[in-house]
Amino acid sequence: xxxxxxxxxxxxxxxxxxxxxxxxxxxxxxxxxxxxxxxxxxxxxxxxxxxxxxxxxxxxxxxxxxxxxxxxxxxxxxxxxxxxxxxxxxxxxxxxxxxxxxxxxxxxxxxxxxxxxxxxxxxxxxxxxxxxxxxxxxxxxxxxxxxxxxxxxxxxxxxxxxxxxxxxxxxxxxxxxxxxxxxxxxxxxxxxxxxxxxxxxxxxxxxxxxxxxxxxxxxxxxxxxxxxxxxxxxxxxxxxxxxxxxxxxxxxxxxxxxxxxxxxxxxxxxxxxxxxxxxxxxxxxxxxxxxxxxxxxxxxxxxxxxxx
Amino acid sequence: xxxxxxxxxxxxxxxxxxxxxxxxxxxxxxxxxxxxxxxxxxxxxxxxxxxxxxxxxxxxxxxxxxxxxxxxxxxxxxxxxxxxxxxxxxxxxxxxxxxxxxxxxxxxxxxxxxxxxxxxxxxxxxxxxxxxxxxxxxxxxxxxxxxxxxxxxxxxxxxxxxxxxxxxxxxxxxxxxxxxxxxxxxxxxxxxxxxxxxxxxxxxxxxxxxxxxx
Numbered sequence: 094x095x096x097x098x099x100x101x102x103x104x105x106x107x108x109x110x111x112x113x114x115x116x117x118x119x120x121x122x123x124x125x126x127x128x129x130x131x132x133x134x135x136x137x138x139x140x141x142x143x144x145x146x147x148x149x150x151x152x153x154x155x156x157x158x159x160x161x162x163x164x165x166x167x168x169x170x171x172x173x174x175x176x177x178x179x180x181x182x183x184x185x186x187x188x189x190x191x192x193x194x195x196x197x198x199x200x201x202x203x204x205x206x207x208x209x210x211x212x213x214x215x216x217x218x219x220x221x222x223x224x225x226x227x228x229x230x231x232x233x234x235x236x237x238x239x240x241x242x243x244x245x246x247x248x249x250x251x252x253x254x255x256x257x258x259x260x261x262x263x264x265x266x267x268x269x270x271x272x273x274x275x276x277x278x279x280x281x282x283x284x285x286x287x288x289x290x291x292x293x294x295x296x297x298x299x300x301x302x303x304x305x306x307x308x309x310x311x312x313x314x315x316x317x318x319x320x321x322x323x324x325x326x327x328x329x330x331x332x333x334x335x336x337x338x339x340x341x342x343x344x345x346x347x348x349x350x351x352x353x354x355x356x357x358x359x360x361x362x363x364x365x366x367x368x369x370x371x372x373x374x375x376x377x378x379x380x381x382x383x384x385x386x387x388x389x390x391x392x393x394x395x396x397x398x399x400x401x
Numbered sequence: 402x403x404x405x406x407x408x409x410x411x412x413x414x415x416x417x418x419x420x421x422x423x424x425x426x427x428x429x430x431x432x433x434x435x436x437x438x439x440x441x442x443x444x445x446x447x448x449x450x451x452x453x454x455x456x457x458x459x460x461x462x463x464x465x466x467x468x469x470x471x472x473x474x475x476x477x478x479x480x481x482x483x484x485x486x487x488x489x490x491x492x493x494x495x496x497x498x499x500x501x502x503x504x505x506x507x508x509x510x511x512x513x514x515x516x517x518x519x520x521x522x523x524x525x526x527x528x529x530x531x532x533x534x535x536x537x538x539x540x541x542x543x544x545x546x547x548x549x550x551x552x553x554x555x556x557x558x559x560x561x562x563x564x565x566x567x568x569x570x571x572x573x574x575x576x577x578x579x580x581x582x583x584x585x586x587x588x589x590x591x592x593x594x595x596x597x598x599x600x601x602x603x604x605x606x607x608x609x610x611x612x613x614x615x
Contacts, residue, residue: 244445288404331435331442339405339446377561 097203097210097229098386099132102236103245105216108318109133109235111356111366112379113213114142118367119383120209121175128167128207130178132225133215134187137180143170144363148179153187155201156194163201176207190221199228218245218252227253233314233347233386236332238324243332246315250336250344254308261304270297287341305341313344314389316382320349347385350378405455409484410462410475418476419491422467429463469493521552521599528552535600539615540608542576545594549574552598563593570594578613 100113113129120127131139131152140148150166153159160166167176180187202210214222226232226249234249236242259267274292290308294301313336317329326349333344353375359366367376411418414428436443436455447455465471472491479485525531528551534544549556556574560567569590572580581587588606595602 238441240441240444243441247446288406291404291407325441328442331440334435335443335446 095203095205095207095210096231097212098231098233099212099214099226099228100233100235101214101222101226101249102234102242103216103218103249104236104242107235107237107242108350108356109216110138110142110213111360112233112235112316112318112350112382113211114139114365115367115379116383116386117143117175117209117211118172118365119380120211121172124174125208126174126176127209127211128176128178128205129211129213130202131180132212132222134180134183134190134221135185136215137183139213140177140179140181141363142360142365143175143177144365145170145177145179146363148177148181151179151182152198153180153183156187156190156198157184163198163205195221195224199224202228216245218249220256223249223252223256227256230311231314231389232311233316235316235318236329237319238317238321238328243328246332247336250313250340250342253311254340254342257307257311258304261307262300270300287339290341308342311342312389313342314347314386315344316347317349319352321352345385345389347389348378348382350382351375409479410466413459413462414466416466418479418485418489420466421491425463425466429459429467432459519599521554524552525598525600531600535604537608539612540605541612542574542609545605545609546574548600549598554598559594559597563590563597565590565593573609576613581613584610 098116100109100116102109110131110133117127117129129139129143131137133139134152140146145168148168150160150168152166154166155163163178166178168179169175170177202212212225212228214225216222232253234246236246262270270293271289273296274289277292277296278288290301290305294305315329315333317332320326329346329349333346336342336344351374353370353373355370355373356366356375359369362369367379370376405413411420414420414425414432416424416428420428433456434440436447436452436459438452443452465475476485476490480487480490531548531551534540534548537544549559556567556570559565560570568580569582571577573587573590573594582590588610591606591609592602595605
């Protein structure tokens with residue numbers, strides 16, 4: 094089975110596509126058959142980061158049933174072992190997906206025969222984005238050290254938390270349990286999931302345990318991108334600590350990536366950053382993050398759960 | 402894990418019950434940095450009331466634990482309720498003076514990566530193959546490669562940490578004499594190599610150079 098790494102982060106402009114592209118290139122270079130999929134359906138960019146200005150096929154073709162399988166819209170890249178599904182030429186109405194189409198796409202992605210599949214997610218916390226983020230347990234979050242970006246990380250994580258609880262309990266039971274928890278302790282609201290879960294476990298040990306198990310299955314990773322010299326290098330570690338302590342989720346910090354103006358240059362030139370600036374601090378930071386993520390790679394696909 | 406709201410003072414500050422006053426102070430300082438109003442890391446995570454509550458609970462925990470009298474009282478209450486086991490609490494003992502060279506060790510910060518992996522030393526002392534190679538009179542590049550692979554260290558890693566070019570390291574391991582740097586540099590490179598692997602640098606340098614001089 095392939096390892097699926099969804100890469101998200103809530104806020105736009107933090108470097109999700111940049112990180113996805115760079116990790117993909119490194120995986121391919123190390124001989125892994127790797128597929129990158131641009132899940133940012135409406136405002137796709139990944140093709141540009143990879144230096145493929147005009148991909149011939151796109152997800153639209155699959156969703157609109159122009160082709161039968163996802164395999165048919167995979168395009169090759171100039172890098173051996175690196176394959177790509179683009180959203181560049183999508184129809185303009187594609188961002189508004191029907192539920193059925195999304196499920197079909199999720200299922201098809203999970204079945205693709207590649208060693209690594211990286212999903213470049215869009216900004217925001219819409220169900221479409223969240224569901225792709227939850228396709229496996231090894232989501233990678235990208236943030237910068239700015240408060241705007243950090244707060245969106247927390248939003249995204251909480252959205253995942255609740256989407257998962259809702260999926261297990263179904264909406265009605267979820268509401269009931271929340272009500273009951275609130276009666277027992279006024280502080281146990283939706284914004285306090287750890288206390289909520291604790292009370293739910295007391296009220297209904299069996300279900301509480303199931304949810305706890307599922308949440309413990311997640312193994313998120315955090316990349317702190319665009320770290321400036323004057324920033325606190327420990328901030329990523331602290332974000333992970335807050336999430337582990339207060340949301341009882343596993344969250345690994347995989348590294349800082351230094352800010353570098355040359356990233357801008359490489360995107361303007363439409364050449365992958367790792368190819369033209371391989372000796373920069375930023376490039377070695379990316380390689381370190383890559384190694385750290387690979388060392389943690391235990392991946393489990395969640396598609397089966399989503400389909401239930 | 403217990404939710405934050407139900408944790409005792411030690412759990413709140415992430416301390417073990419036998420923590421020393423110095424550790425308590427440091428733990429409080431770190432926790433305060435994380436939860437204070439201006440903290441970036443917890444920004445927007447807590448509503449203002451909750452943040453205030455956490456900070457006041459941290460302060461309460463700190464004030465009780467830092468005062469020996471109130472701490473003893475708190476500990477005995479915890480022992481009564483069975484949360485804490487008798488004998489696990491902190492007791493002030495006079496310590497022997499420590500060597501000044503140890504001072505840095507006690508400050509070791511979890512967030513700062515160590516340049517040299519401590520665990521290698523242990524493997525070196527326990528691995529019979531490495532011991533055997535180290536006992537030889539002369540060493541070949543292949544011997545070095547064996548030591549390195551036994552330790553599970555990649556050439557890239559050594560190159561990265563020691564800043565010795567990977568081509569040079571490769572030449573050393575392959576005994577590619579024609580690619581060698583001048584002797585004085587070669588010695589330095591062998592030293593960095595040995596130091597990173599935590600093996601005796603003199604044995605490596607002498608053994609290797611003795612052989613190529615033959």
